[in-house]
Every structure is written in C-alpha cells, then in structure tokens.
Amino acid sequence: MSKSSAKEWDRAAPSTSWTRLACIIPPDLLAAVAREADADQREALLETMQLDQSFRVSRAEAAASIIAPTRTGVARVGAGTPDRAIYDQQHSNATTPGTLMRSEGQGPVSDVSVNQAYDNFGYTYKLYWDQFHRDSIDDQGMQIQGLVHFGTNYDNAFWDGAGHMFFGDGDGQMLTDTTKGIDVVGHELTHGVTQHEANLRYSGQSGALNESVSDVFGSLVKQYQLGQDAATADWLIGADIVGPQLAPALRSMKAPGTANQYDNQPSTMDGYVHTTSDNGGVHTNSGIPNHAFYLIATAIGGNAWEAAGQIWYDTLADPRLHPTATFSRFAGLTLRSARTRFGSSSSEAAAVKSGWEAVKVKVR
Template sequence: MTAEPALCAIVPPYVLDRLAEDGHEPAARSLALDAVHRTARLTAAPPRPGSDRLDRVIGDAEHTERLPGRTVRREGQGPVDDQSVNHAYDGLGATYALFADVYGRRSIDDEGLRLDATVHYGVHYDNAFWDGQQMVFGDGDGEVFGDFTACIDVIGHELAHGVTQFTAGLEYRGQPGALNESVSDVFGSLVKQYALRQDAADADWLIGAGLLAPGVQGVALRSMKAPGTAYDDPRLGKDPQPAHLRDYVRTARDNGGVHINSGIPNHAFYLLATALGGPAWERAGRIWYDALTGRRLPSDAGFTAFARATVAAARARYPEPSVADTVTAAWAQVGVSTT
C-alpha cells in the first residue's frame, strides 16, 4: 500500500500559528512556505531509482526557496566547513543504519532510494520536512528555534514519514494522522538511541532536544516519557499533548490534532520499551516496525486498530506470551483497548 507523497513537518502547526499571531514574521513566512509545498506535492515526480547501498546527496538552497539547491556533498565525500551540511549527511546515514542494520530495510522505500537533503532553505525558516522525495531543513530564526539539522531524532522523524508513506500510508488526519506522527517520533527516537547505543532506560525520550533557542522555556518539542511537559513558554504556550485516551483533544486545527494526540501512542511505546528493557530498537521497535510494514494495517487505522496490529506482531515474532501481554498492558495504561 502506497500513499501519495506527504509533507510532514516537525514543528506542530499550532505553534507556528501562535507565533505568527503574535507578529513573529519568520513563523508567518514558514507557514506560507509550508502551504506552497503542500500544493506542489500533488504534482511531484515519482521517486528516483534506488541502489543496494547507502547513497546521500546534500544540497544547499543558499537561503532561497529553490530545491534541491547546489550540491555540496555526495556519498563518500569527507566533511565540509558547513556544519549544517555535515549534520544532515550524518543524520541521513544514522537513519539508514537503523532501518538497514536492525530491520533489514533497503533505505526509506526498501528499494534503495537515494537520500537527498537540502539545507539552508529559505530565510529563518522554522521547520524541517519530508516532501515525499527528499528532506528539507531550515536554519530556524535563532529566537525560538535553532538549526533543524542539529537534532538527529528530527532527521529520523522526518525520514520515518517516508517509511510510512511507502508502507501503511496512514492518512494525515485524526487518529491515523496522530499514528503517522507517533510512528515518526518512535523511529526518530530509535535513530538517536541506536546511534548512541542507549538502552531504553538511559534514553531521554525527547523529540527535538536542543532545538529550542536559548531563553525558550522548554527542553524539546515533545516528550514520549511525559507527554505535555516538553515546553511551557509565553510565546509557544504549554505543550498540549495528552498521555491518555481520556484526555484526547478534539480539534479542527493541526489536521485534527495529529501533533497533539500522537502523545498517546508515543507514551504507549515508551511504556512498552521500558517494560521490556534493553535496547528499545530490538523487541519494542521490531514490533512497531512489523505492525507498520505488515501490509494488514489500513490507511485509516485508528489507535485500537494499530494497537491490535502490534499485539498480533508481538505474537507472530515472539513465541513467549509475556511479550504480547506486555504490549497489551502498555496500551491499557494509555486507555487503548486491544480487544
């Protein structure tokens, strides 16, 4: 099952909306550019033919809005003076490594898709996104957000949207959209944990730690360990993510709250990974990956459908019933039934 290319950005739209309403020009400009790309994606060309090895190309938009920009680093070439280029290159490689080494996946599409990225997009662009074909990174405005290439989990998050695009194709609205965002948070966090070789107990479970500029009252964009606690700032507002289904936010904003309600499945994964122990990319990550790529998950799947898929994946992969029981218990703790 393959969905049309989807532009999925790391910064929750309601955050940019709030900043724009307060007269923050970079946020207003970022929202306008997002709208342009959401329209352009409908006529996007098909993905490039792939290869059997990691292949990265980094472009520099040089603060314009032209993609893919001037090529500044290719696969196998050494670091350059521009750290944004190097961070993007390394982040693409770390994401490729998780999916290839742990799950046997040949790049984002499982057919060796070349990983392209463009840095220095626009002026003070407050976001990063996967446009269905490549990664795009802004430099941030320096007041609220810093360089979006600086966080390896942000890069993993966005590329994981590509994995979802080429597998379950979860619709980007309501509960399936929240699952789409959550899956990206899960694998974005696992990219960082795998690169650092951290066990679940040692990970910070934050998405975008270090992305917020000095002076902003917060630690990250989202927390999988404690949804709703990532930031509380006069400009950004308070992190609105719930950790339990009883607090599900019903809203017309943010495609039905896809960046908000993703906190619920995020927390379920955190609970599972820490309950199982050891590296989260092994059993917990494998269960989520199997559920996403098993070709049985409908594109309009809600939380219950996905939870059931993870229980089925656990039973199929691990003969000991305790693993599936732990999956069921993790979902129960966030109010999602698997029966």
Template sequence: MNARCSVSCIVPPHILQKLLESTDPQIRGAALGSLLATTRFRAERRILSEFGFTPNIAGGMRRTIYDCQHGRVLNKSVRVCGEGDASPKDPTVKRAYDGLGKTYDFYKTVFSRNSIDGRGMRLDGYVHFARAYNNAFWNGRQMVFGDGDGRVFIDFTKSLDVIAHELTHGFTEFTANLAYHNQSGALNESISDVFGSLVKQWSLGQRADEADWLIGAEVFTPDIQGDALRSMKEPGTAYNDPTIGRDPQPGHMDDYKQSPDTEEGDWGGVHINSGIPNHAFYILAANIGGHAWEAPGHIWYESVKASTETTDFQEFADTTFHMAGRLYGAGSVEQKAVRAAWGEVGIRVNLVSGVAARAAMTADDADSVAALGRKLEGLAKQVSALKTEVAQLKEGRYPDIAET
C-alpha cells in the same frame, strides 16, 4: 500517495500560530514566513501526486546534500556533498549528511531494510532553506531543513531524531501510507517520533532506561523554557513558555483532543494526539527493558507494515498485540507487555479481532493474498462484461447475430 498530500513537518502548526501572536515583529515575521513556505510546498506536493512519483533507485546508500543558500526553490539549490565525498566544512551540511547515513544504517542493520522504501531509494537533503525558517520537513521526495530564526529555534540538523523522524515519514508512506488526519495521522506522527527516538538511542548505544525519550531536544534557543518539541515519556511536559505556549499533548485517551480536520486544526490534531501512542511505546520499552529497538522496535516495525491507510489507535494496538504473539509467542512476556502498555493509555486490546489474521501473515502470505485479490477482481470484470453482452443480445442489439 495519500489523498491529504501533506508536507510532514517537525514543528506543529499550533506553535507557529502561537508565534504569530508575538509582539516581537522579528518572531512574528519568521513564523508567518515559515507557515507560508510550508503551504506552498503542500500545494506543490498535491500537484505532483496527480502525476505519481517513482523513487530514484540507487541500490545502496546514496546521500546527496544541497545548499538552498536561503532560497525557497529547491531546484535552484547547489549540490555541495554526495556519497563518499570528502567531509564537508559546513557543519550544517555535515550534520545532515551524517544524520541521513545514521538513519539509513539503522533501518539496514536493525530491520534489513534498504533505505526508507526498502528498495534503495536515494536520500536527498536540502539545508539553509529560506531565511529564519522555523521547521524541517519531508515533502514525499526530499528532506528540507531550516536554520531557525535564532530567537525561538536554531538549526534543525542539530537533532538526529528530527532527521530520523522526517525520513520515517517516508518509511510509513511506502508501507502503510497512513492517511494524514485524525487518528491515522496522529499514528503517522507517532511512528516518526518512535523511530526517530530509536535511531538516536541506537546511534548512542543507549538502553531504554538511559534514553531521554525527547524529540527535538536541541532545536530551541536558550531563551525558550522547554526541553524539546515532545516528550514520549511524559507527554504534555516538553515545554511551557509564554512565547510558544504550553505543550498540549495528552498521554491517555481520556484527554484525547478532537481538533477540526483542517490545516488550521492540524488535520484533527495529528501532532497533539500522537502523544498517546508515543506514551504506549515508551511504557512498553521501559517495561521490557534493554534496547528499545529490539523487541519493541520490531513489534512496531512489523505492525506498521501490516497497517493500512485508515488504521486507527485501536486497530494498531490490536495489530501490535497479535504481532508480538507471532514474533515472540502467544502469552510471551513481550505480548503481555504490549497489552499492558496500551491499557495504561486507555486502550483495551481486542484479544480476537479482524487484524489478528493480518498481523499473523508473513510478507509472502500478504503478497499472495494481494495477487489472488487482483486475479479475482479481473475475473469479476470479465464476468460483468459477459453479462452485459448477453443482455445486449437478448435485447436484439445485434440483429445480424442469429438466435440459437
């Protein structure tokens, strides 16, 4: 579990903070309630992380949807739909159930991955959380959806890419576990946007040139001047409205925004600077053409698996380049497209770097190296213990042992 223990939300804090400035008490109150609820869940997750968390392994797809009935305590919610049950009448419950299923099917069909942890982790969704809750989040164990305040946001289950975005935080957590701050955190958010968009495109059978590349296109009310929460195709253009402000995402490293590494600063701007790797993926998919979940998706998927907690933009760019070479051949169209895409967002790929060896490893290789590392660590501890014993003998701490 990453030390930041952040609750990963789809709506960035700068939008909710902007809503706190509204002269409308209803909008202001909903924003404050949403921020406070998220803070409470962040504290709960930090406590749970101290004890560790073992997923409930189900074997195959197993979805369960709970109705919070506008309460804020998840363990007081009511189970309303389980795997294989009759189609629920509540449209929010149905969308959550179907969205979890489409995301599971995507990872299973495209990447042969059994749920987000790869081992059949059950997928639990909680709907109708709180009142006028303007967000949806992954808390490390469950998906939680708000209904929105009806003034700025509406039901968050209406966007499939929002559901897939949040579940993908689980995939990232169980693989690279990218630290949720600065560039590694922005990369964490970007990976969720990338695969959130891919799930939507896959479910619709869209080619890269047919997709809208928008995240959360369905969550704003008609009163808000905006297309979505984020645009991968054109970062910085998703919305521009007096109530929520203007989309601050950059699409190039020249415009990288270094925010404070605090909760108020969105941990270094993780929801803002994610626009840069988002744009790189869009450019790659557009240049290769066809279905973005094929070559581009596989390159990104394997690169996440080869990443670590501290992977930054440069390291990830290098990894994707070398991974494209391993998957499709050195000098292949795909590898050249990866290099060009990162170049267009201001990141020059290192043709020879420390990540090359890691990117070239198979999963079995990585497991073998990890096992060898553990053995060496154990041997080092034994050698250290022996050195201590020898030193103690020399100092005469064991007088009953005769010197030889």
C-alpha cells in the same frame, strides 16, 4: 500584539488541508509562538507559515498518489550503504535542489549544516538497515536528498514525500539549525517509510499514528546512535534543535504535555483532543501512541530498538494495517506482531497489552 495581527497568524496557519507534506513543527504551534513574538521574530514566523502553506498547495497533489511497495525481492548492488546528496539552498525558497555540496562517500565540507544532515541521514539509514534490513526509505536503495539553509530563518524542517528533506536554519529563538536533530531527521525520513508501507492517512487517528510512528523511529535512531537503552534514553523529540522558547524539547514520549510551555499532548485517551486544527490534532494526539510505545519499551527493558522497535516495524509493514487505521486497530496489530515474533505467552506480548491498556486504548 494587536488582535488583528493575531488573526493574521491564524489565517497563515492552515488548519484543515490534507497533505503528505510532513513538518516537524505543526501550524498551530507556529501560530501560538507568533502571537507572543517580538517584531524581529514575527517576520521569520510569518514567512515560515506562508512557505508551509504554499508547499501544502503545490505539493499535495503531486504527493497524494499512493505509493505501493515495489520490492523486486532482489537486493540492490551496494545495499547496506546509503545514497546521500546534500544541497545548499543558500536561503532561497527554491523547491528544487540548489548547489550540490556533498554526495555519498565524500568527506566533510566546511559547512556544518551540510555535514550534520549527511551524518544524520547516515544514522537513520543505519538503524533501518542494521535492525530491520531495510534498504532506505523505499527498501530499494532510494537516494536521500537533503536541502539545507532553506529559506530565511525558516522555523521548520520537512519531508516532501518525493525524496527531499528540507532544513531551515531557524530564527534562533524558537528553533536553531534543524540539521542538528538526529531524531528530527529520523522522524522525517520515517514519514517516507510509512508512505511506502502502511500509507497512514494524515488526518485524525491514522494521522496521529503516522506522526507517532515517526517519533518512535526518530527516537530509536537517536537511542541506537548513542547506545542508550530504554531506561537511559531521554525519550525527548527535538531537544537538539529547539531555541529558548521551546526548550527543553518539542515533545516527550515519556511525559507527553511537559516538553515545553506550549506542549499540550495528552498521554492517555482521557485527554484525546477533538479539533479541526493540524489535520485533527495529529501532532497532539500522537502523544497517546507515543506514550504507549515508551511504556512498552521500558517494561520489556534493554534496547528499545530490539523487541519494541521490531514489533512496531513488523506492524508498519503488516498488510493488515490499513491507511485509515484507528489507535485500537494499530494496538491490536502490535499485539499480533508481538505474539508472532515472541510467542503468545511471552513477556513482550504481555508488555504490549499492558502498555496500550495504560493509555486507555482498547486492543482490538
């Protein structure tokens, strides 16, 4: 590939825009793959980057308002059951729902992507309801809409901040059908939960925390559905949606920086990346809190969604967690959550403290 077209990829990959639009694939990874892509793949990657960019511009303003929790304290009729609707975008770039293919309570249809999106929405709802008694993204039973077959060979999936999750089919080399990723769906829907709770600003350390919280609960949705305890889980993100170029996964919470040939995530503060790309490296530095969670969950033992997941959920819902929280502040609040729920001298609290110390984050 020529130098001039490499620059074209860089221009198509915006680096500094602040937005709530939350993709599973960051712009700098798309650009890195595009630099080495063959002619067939280039078109799909360029279209993906251009679409992502147009979404950032058109959606950022609409989604930028802070959504405060609006709990009424009264359970919804039907709480405990999700409200799902899956639409077929038929490879268009339309940003409004296309043809309704399956709504809540209806049986499987012939389109595998529709069914996978429906099921993975259900598994995500189930973890939040069973473990934390949370009724959907807003805790008010909000409908979750899935828009599948978005774009042509679109290499991404994202939550738009307004109730819709968009799924690309992938180009087959970098990504495959993104509806298949249970942890990817859990990750994206958790961006909605975060938006309604701590509203962590999508930039720098608070942005990396926003990303990490999505990886944590995305992985927990998968572990809960598979019935895997902390010792058995693979702690990978996106293993079910990557093509050969990104195999075996997008990210690893167990061993950040080892998930694929492009993975540059640090696992401790020694490797913290200072960059203007990807909103200050939000998909890179998330490796640090991701690894802390892995260390804490495996030190506590048993099912990660029980003690460690509860501590993280309590922290996310803690009014003391502000939108611009640093890693240290978040770590301090997880320790408070652990002490409140399990006791000051509990093994859970000790594991939280040691986990953050191991990744060299000061617990404040």
